[in-house]
Amino acid sequence: MTDKHKKQERRYWGSIEPPKAKADFFSAVTAPTADGDATVATIRMYGPIDSWGGWWGISTEDVGRVLDALPDTVEQIVLRINSPGGEVWEAMAILNMLAAHHAQVIAVVDGIAASAASFIAASCDETVMSRGSQMMIHSPWSFAIGNAADMRKQAAFLDTLERSMIEVYAEKAGERDWATLLAEETWLTASDTVELGLADRVDVVPDAGTATTVGTDDDVLVILSGTDEDIDDDDEASARAARIHAAAASARAAAPRPPDSTEPGTTANKEELPMSDKFLADVRDRLGITDANATEETVLAAFDQRIAAPAPTPTAALPEGVVAVEATQLEQMRADAQAGREARDAQLAAARAATVDAAVADGRISPARRDHWVAALAADPGSAEILAGLEKGLIPVDLVGVTGGVDEASDEDATFSKLFPTEKGA
Template sequence: MKHRPPWPPRAGDWYRITNLADVAEVVIYDEIGWWGTTAEAFMNELREITASQITLRINSPGGDVFDGIAIHNLLRSHTAHVTVHVDGLAASIASVIALAGDRVVMEPHSQLMIHDASGFCYGQAADMREMADMLDRHSDNIAGVYAEKTGGTVADWRERMRGEQWFSAEEAVAAGLADEVGQRRDDGDTGDEPVTNSSTWDLAARFRYPGRAAAPAPVLATLTPPAEPAAGPTESDQEEDSMSTLSEGLRERLGLSADAELDDTALLDALDEALAERADDTPAEPAPAPAPEPVAARLPEGMVVIDQAALDELRTQAAQGVAARDQQRAEARDRALDNAIAAGKFPPSRRDHYAAAWDADPDGTRQLLDSLAEGLVPLADLGTPGREDTLSGNADFDRLFSTPGKDA
């Protein structure tokens, strides 16, 4: 799923819409959106469809993420009942368009592929990080489409997408991405051989695998069913165990042998006798309650008690210290940038750029400025207005723009 095309477009549409009375046909048999025809043009033609049913036929390796998502939503919001037929390949963002159908049919030998969004970026580390975050957002959005169709989770589908998974027609149905495999004309056809794409797409250059035959088997289960709880003891078993435990506890406390043959009545008589003997004894003087331990003694080692006022004062001082430190850093940054501009290391128009780089990485930016040669940006005036020798006679102009080795 590419974010932007890396090569010049070619002429020609990548889809065709035929508006018939009862069933309209939409055919997408090329890359999505890269070649000059936008989702806006697709929308304008789709609006003209008055049929109650749309048959969408797909054979595409994918293309632009934004156009693909827009087409998916346009089809979902149309009043017609949409039936999708994956005739050959629905890869990358084309698989998202396929899932816009009210019913998705994988034709025999067809394939469906999912993977994380990809894109192209040129710039510094901050630009690369921003691009990576944007691609993650796109991939989560796409995973949400798969999860909505299958009942799985976004996290589950992102895990599958990272590995680039290819599904045969039967595997796509088993994974919940499609509803059925189309009927074969030859009942003896087993469907083991993948479809042969007659287009000029170089799938090996586009994706990690060139097709289902070269890819590992996909993960088909969308949700792991919960394990059946182990059979526990019945209510009668629990009651019997409780009575047995109570009887053993009474024998132990009364000093009776566990082997003594006593029924419940004899056991209760022994309990009454023990209670009567205890009632005759003079109760011992209760021991005085220990003095409460000081709060400081209960604190972990290295911690002290401080009142609220002192704590508030410390917090105020800390905030002031942070503000002072930030001001010092800003002043040091401004001095360094001013000195670099004065030395002709970069033009004043790039000051905001280097200021942002300094805030993100002060040490790295300082080293970069130190490595720049002085005088890269001319500081002297290139001639004086109104003089005939403003350009041709100005030494700075000759130094900057004349051809080396050529007489003036």
């Protein structure tokens, strides 16, 4: 894997460079009134919901700091959302923090409110979908390591978690077949979201203002108030820029840092964790290592060699009902089939000859017609019924030659000519 690809493995951010400051994707702004008191605030949640916080995503602690930084005069919060979602419990805590705030909260989905972000949006006092925005709801997912009992326990836990999510959706939109909607990973357009009841309207909601209020204490809290004349002053503009820069720097410094990591998304363990004896034995068996005393280093080296080996060239899938056979085996099968066919033909020829010979012996046909009847049976096996239907003794078996100038087989000739008109008498 190249260094470029390694750098792209960064949780939510992927190949996109993470923001330099928290304010790049999560911030709060207030709109000052003429007397300097802000009554409306905008909080932008433009990133994943993640308990790590910092630039990993938006955590409960981040939201708490922003809410604490808002002036007491704020009566309405416009929560602008563009988030792929994230951790369920973190989102549940955020929606409850917003519900506990004294201000009215209007959720505005600017782009996407997916997964955990969807029930934050749906839980607000009012939910507005911007034009072209979407909402996505799905069942919670997780991962587990262990035996069958561990897996069943994890599945039961996920069912409980889903019921908590459904309570949030049902409180907003009423009773629906939420289990099916979640299981199918339902994507909703802006109008679909309103129709389902998870949003109240599709509209454009204006921002509160442009003053950033991100910070952890009063020293870095930037809340602008005053008149337009104050903002237009060059000195004030410079001071404002300096305060915003200081707030961003402090927010970066205060952001929680992931534990011991060489770079974002890659954990570097400071102490080696030994393999369990059972795990080591299982890996040895699967790698085909017969030495029961093989060390961890030997097993890991064999594992590295196995995964480094080139993958077998994939073969095209055969149509249903078609089976691949080795060429030499196919030739043998063909030869065996030909030999069997020849043996069967010989059996059938012998059976036809025996049938005709029995008819000659019974006086049904004359010996002179034997070859004709053999050929007739070969051409049409049904002729055996006709042959069997001829009267016994029709041809005297003791007479040979011609009597009174009449061929002894003349009657049988007439019968054969009627049955097989294309044949000529002998």
